[in-house]
Amino acid sequence: ELKVEQNPLFLSMQEGKNYTIYCNYSTTSDRLYWYRQDPGKSLESLFVLLSNGAVKQEGRLMASLDTKARLSTLHITAAVHDLSATYFCAVDIDNNNDMRFGAGTRLTVKP
Amino acid sequence: KAGVTQTPRYLIKTRGQQVTLSCSPISGHRSVSWYQQTPGQGLQFLFEYFSETQRNKGNFPGRFSGRQFSNSRSEMNVSTLELGDSALYLCASSTISGGYNEQFFGPGTRLTVL
Numbered sequence: 687e688l689k690v691e692q693n694p695l696f697l698s699m700q701e702g703k704n705y706t707i708y709c710n711y712s713t714t715s716d717r718l719y720w721y722r723q724d725p726g727k728s729l730e731s732l733f734v735l736l737s738n739g740a741v742k743q744e745g746r747l748m749a750s751l752d753t754k755a756r757l758s759t760l761h762i763t764a765a766v767h768d769l770s771a772t773y774f775c776a777v778d779i780d781n782n783n784d785m786r787f788g789a790g791t792r793l794t795v796k797p
Numbered sequence: 798k799a800g801v802t803q804t805p806r807y808l809i810k811t812r813g814q815q816v817t818l819s820c821s822p823i824s825g826h827r828s829v830s831w832y833q834q835t836p837g838q839g840l841q842f843l844f845e846y847f848s849e850t851q852r853n854k855g856n857f858p859g860r861f862s863g864r865q866f867s868n869s870r871s872e873m874n875v876s877t878l879e880l881g882d883s884a885l886y887l888c889a890s891s892t893i894s895g896g897y898n899e900q901f902f903g904p905g906t907r908l909t910v911l
Contacts, residue, residue, distance in 0.1 A: 717897055728887060729902040736897055774840065778898065784853040785830070785900065787840035 688713045690777050692788035699765045699795050707791045709758040709775035717778040718751050718758045719785070722771045729774065733760075765795045799824065801890050801903035809909045815876040818906045822869050822890030829871040830900060831863060834885040843886075846871055875908075883910045 689712040699705055709718070716737055721729040733742045735751035735758060742749050746769065748761045758775055776787045802821045810816050822829050830853075831843040842855040846865035863873045869890075875882055885907050889900035 719899070721902075728904045729889075731899060731901065734897060734899050776840075784842055784845065784855075785832075786842065787832075789839050 688777065688779060688786050690775060690786050690788040692773075692775055692791050695789055695791060697791055697793045699762070699793065701766055701795055701797050702764050704764065705762050707760040707762070707773055707775075707793075709760070709788055711756050711758075711775075711777045711786075713756075713777065713779065714753070715756075715777045715779065716751075716753050719776045719778065720749050720758070720760055721774045721776065723774065723790070724771050732773075762793070765793075767795050767797060769793060770795045801888060801901055803886075803888055803903040803906050805906060806904065807907050807909075809911060810878050811911050812878055812880060814878050815874065816878060816908060818873045818875075818886055818888075818908075820871045820873070820888035820890075820903060822871070822888075823892075823901055826890035826892045826901075827869050828891045828898065829865055829869065830889045830891070831871070831873050832887045832889070833857075834887060834905070835883075840887075843873070878910045880910050883908060 691710045718735040720732040723729050733749040738753040740751045746763045751758045772790045772792045774787050774790045776785045804819045828847045830845040834840045845853040849865045860876045865871045885905045887905045889902045891898040891900045
């Protein structure tokens with residue numbers, strides 16, 4: 687059975703610091719998605735990674751994908767309070783919209 | 798372009814009742830997926846519809862069912878509600894673009910079963 691594991695599950699950071707969230711998955715897939723969810727809100731798409739070595743950046747967030755290691759990372763640079771949210775990675779099984787999500791990483795950025 | 802809409806946003810039911818949730822996808826999107834989100838189990842895939850046909854189904858009991866209409870709107874039904882069905886139900890629509898399916902999520906329906 688496919689497993690998608692995120693770590694850490696909880697992350698408390700100081701503003702201005704850097705950190706990385708890891709997403710490991712147990713099946714061969716070259717489609718990895720990152721989403722953000724604010725409390726009580728829906729999921730917002732952040733990144734779509736489609737191939738081995740893919741790297742995408744938006745503001746203070748950068749995501750990468752290593753399909754051989756079955757690992758994706760979400761790197762946070764110089765964190766700010768507005769980044770406080772829960773971040774999910776998801777793997778699309780066979781590219782047929784059967785998405786399996788990690789447990790989520792709840793990020794809190796403190797001033 | 799309007800986003801994915803879900804109705805109702807909040808719902809309170811009692812055990813044994815049934816409930817129907819509705820999802821209207823982004824215009825032009827033909828695929829609608831449904832997810833259940835709970836604090837204990839996280840985000841779990843329920844099923845996916847494309848052109849009125851269920852293409853994929855997650856590991857949920859038969860009490861959970863769905864359908865899609867010709868205009869791509871989708872409904873999800875849960876019969877004989879149990880306390881454990883209390884959750885945020887999210888639908889997502891997508892269209893194939895660049896060889897992949899990027900899903901766009903609606904605001905969700907929060908179901909409380911008493």
